[in-house]
Each structure stands twice: as C-alpha cells, then as structure tokens.
Amino acid sequence: MSDNPRSDRTAGRADRQDDDRYVLLTETPVPQLICRLAVPTVISMLVTGIYSSADTFFVGRISTQATAAVGLAFSVMAVIQALGFMCGHGSGNYLSRMLGAARQREAEEMAATGFALALLIGAAVAAGGNLRIDSLCRLIGASDTTLADTRSYLRIILLGAPLMTGQFVINNQLRFQGKAVYAMAGLLCGAVINIALDPILMFGCGLGTAGAALATVSGQLISFCVLLAGSFHGENIRLRLGNVRLNAYYIGQILNGGLPSLFRQGLAAAATMLLNTSAARFGGDAAVAGMSVVTRVMALTSSALIGFGQGYQPVCSFNYGAARTDRVKEGFWFCVRGGTLFLIAGGALCDLFAPQIIAFFRNDPEVVRIGADALRWQATVLPVLGFTVMSNMMLQSIGSGLKASICSSARSGIFFIPLILILPRVLGLQGVIMTQALADLSALLLTIPLALSELRKM
Secondary structure, eight states, X not given: OOOOTTTTOGGGHHHHTTOHHHHHHHHSOHHHHHHHHHHHHHHHHHHHHHHHHHHHHHHTTTOHHHHHHHHHHHHHHHHHHHHHHHHHHHHHHHHHHHHHTTOHHXXXXXXXXXXXXXXXXXXXXXXXXXXXXXXXXXXXXXXXXXXXHHHHHHHHHHHTXXXXXXXXXXXXXXXXXXXXXXXXXXXXXXXXXXXXXXXXXXXXXXXXXXXXXXHHHHHHXXXXXXXXXXXXXXXXXXXXXXXXXXXXXXXXXXHHHHHHHXXXXXXXXXXXXXXXXXXXXXXXXXXXHHHHHHHHHHHHHHHHHHHHHHHHHHHHHHHHHTTOHHHHHHHHHHHHHHHHHHHHHHHHHHHHTHHHHHHHHOOOHHHHHHHHHHHHHHHHHGGGHHHHHHHHHHHHHTTOHHHHHHHHHIIIIITHHHHHHHHHHHHTHHHHHHHHHHHHHHHHHHHHHHHHHHHHHO
C-alpha cells in the first residue's frame, strides 16, 4: 500500500471523469464551491455554539456558582471534542485525499478505522473520568462552593463521551466527502433536542445542573444516530466493521492529520483550566463566571469562521490529492479575506455591546464588569483569527502535520500558557483578562511564515 496520496492516479483518470464528486470538487469555481459547502457547515457550527451556550444561559438563571461550575466543566468537554476532532479530521483529511486519487478501498478502511478509534477513546474517557471525578473537578478549578454543581454536571457529560467523539468523526467524514448537508442535519437535530430539554429538565423536573447535562447528552445521542444513518445514504462511504484496520499505518495517518486538531482544542482546554484557576485566585467565583461567559461568546463568534473554513477543507484536501494546487491557493485567500471581514464586524459588535452580552448570560454586576472588560480585549484582536485559523486548516488538509500542529498550538499553548502564568502575577486580574488577546497577536506572527512557506511550494 502506497502512502503517497498522489500515486496511482493515472489508471483511474478515465473513470473519474464521470464521478460526480470529482467533477464537483475539481471543476466548480472555487468561491462558488466553498460557499456552497460552507453554508451548511457555518449553520452547523453556529448551531453547535448556540446549544453549547444554552447550558450557560439556563444555568445562569440559577446562580453565579452554577454558571462557574458549567464553565469549569467546559474544559473537559473541550478535551472530549478535541479527541473526536482528532479522529474526525485525521480520517476525513486522508479519505478525501484518497477519493481525489481514486483509491476508494483505502478511503473506506480509513472511515471505519477513525470511527472505531473514536468510540474506544470516548469509552476510556467516560470510565476514567467517572472513577476519579472529585480529583478531576479539583484539577479543573472547582472550589468548595462550586464542587457539588461541577461534579453533578460533569458525571453525566462524561457518560456521553463516546457519543460525542463518535458524532464528531462522522460529521467530519461527511464534510470531507462534500456532504455537508448531512453533517448539518445531524447537529441541528441534536441542538433542537438539547435546547428544548434544558428548561424542562432543569426547572420542570427540578434537576438543576444535572438536568442541563442530561439535555446535552440527549442531544448528542440524537446527533449520533442521525449522522450514523446519514453515512449509509446515497454514495456516502458506509461505516462497516469489516473495514476497521487498527494498525500502525492507519493510526499514523489519523495522527498526522488529526494531531493539529488535538493540539488546538486540547491546548484550548488546558488554557481554559489555567484561565479558570487564575480567575478564581484573583477574582473569585464572579471572575470565573465572567471569563466562562466570555469563552462561550467568543466560541460562538468564531464558530461561523470555523464553519467557513470547514467548507474550504474538503476543497483543499481533495484538490491537493488531485494535484490542483492552484485551487488550493485560490480557496485559501478567498477564505482569509471573507473571514477577516466577518470578524471585523463581529468584533465591533462585541466591543459595542459587551456589558449587555455578558448580562444576557448572568446579570450579576461583578460578573458583567469583569466579563465586559475581557470581551472587549478579545474583540479588539478578533480579526487576526481570519488568517491564523485558515492557515491551520490549509496546512492540516494538505497533510503538513508538523506545521499545522505548531500553528494550532500557538494560540492556546505556546504563547497563552506562559502569559497566563506570568501576567496575573504582575497585573493581577487584569493580567488574566489580557492574556488571550496578547496570545492571539503572538500566534499570528508565528503563523504567517509557516503558511506562506507551504503556499510558495505550490
């Protein structure tokens, strides 16, 4: 088996001319194709952001401590999502390049292997997390006043880990096949269930934060089932047990394409933990709640950008596999321009209405004061994410794993971690508030030469 995604292309060239997927991804004008694929992915990401924020909104009706507890648990959910995205992006990038090179069998084996690996990892996280639940709560920053709510919420979230990792794999594999509408439908169904069940379980049934967690896991179950059904529809690659190949080659390919996602979101989870512990130390529960709300708001704001980039990823990986690097570059600059313009508008709105946005989630004067200040700092540098996020997606999609991993580590790891350890010691709570904005600017300076070096090679 060759590991070169461009080999063995000539023999299959004639057959591919009649392949609708091949024609769609290599012949449709790039801006039109990206927009076509991006609409459902943008909707998917916005829906995901909205229903992730739903828990924060409804829990904010209970207390500041409950808001802080859900914010603390968000870092663990980010780790689970990171593991799912690692398997999903790793397998999705590879299978898309194989489809572009007319190597169907390898694409089918990778799809099944990525899905199986995600389920195994999710089951391990669920078991290990619940066995050490109190230690885990303390690790992510739970205080004596937030421990009970954090434990109640996190126990249930952990049980849903296999559903979460599994659904992210199917979602990404469908996207990389150019079937973003199926991916959108799965997430949309889960979001509706989650948002509908939140008030029912939390207030109608009196379950509080546990009800919020049950609503989230219920939504994940629905998404998982709908996405799994979608993978068996039409020409989509079927997930078959007989195609699972948990060997060094396929796992290595998953890691090469998926580690940037793991680094990006795993380090984001670690950064959130450090942020929460620093906020608790210098500002108490109100600071944790305020920073947690800002984290959700910025995740929601950037979700549309990520969805736009996800519309580009199948175009990038498929055309790279088909040796159409001119389309890879054209799509990259189109997404950078469009994403930056969107973020300028989004950042301006966040800056202008910062207090109102924070109060929408938790109308506590101290939470609003801290959260509005932090939101304005991050909104000011928000536009730089247009280049950094698209660069990371491009590098990951063409199989440049090392450079993609460095880029994905910059924002939440390479720069954020030293800053969050140093600035609060010097500036107190203001140092906590400033850290993410300064890390974003530093990440841009690192990303520019890494991205441009690959574009010049094309």
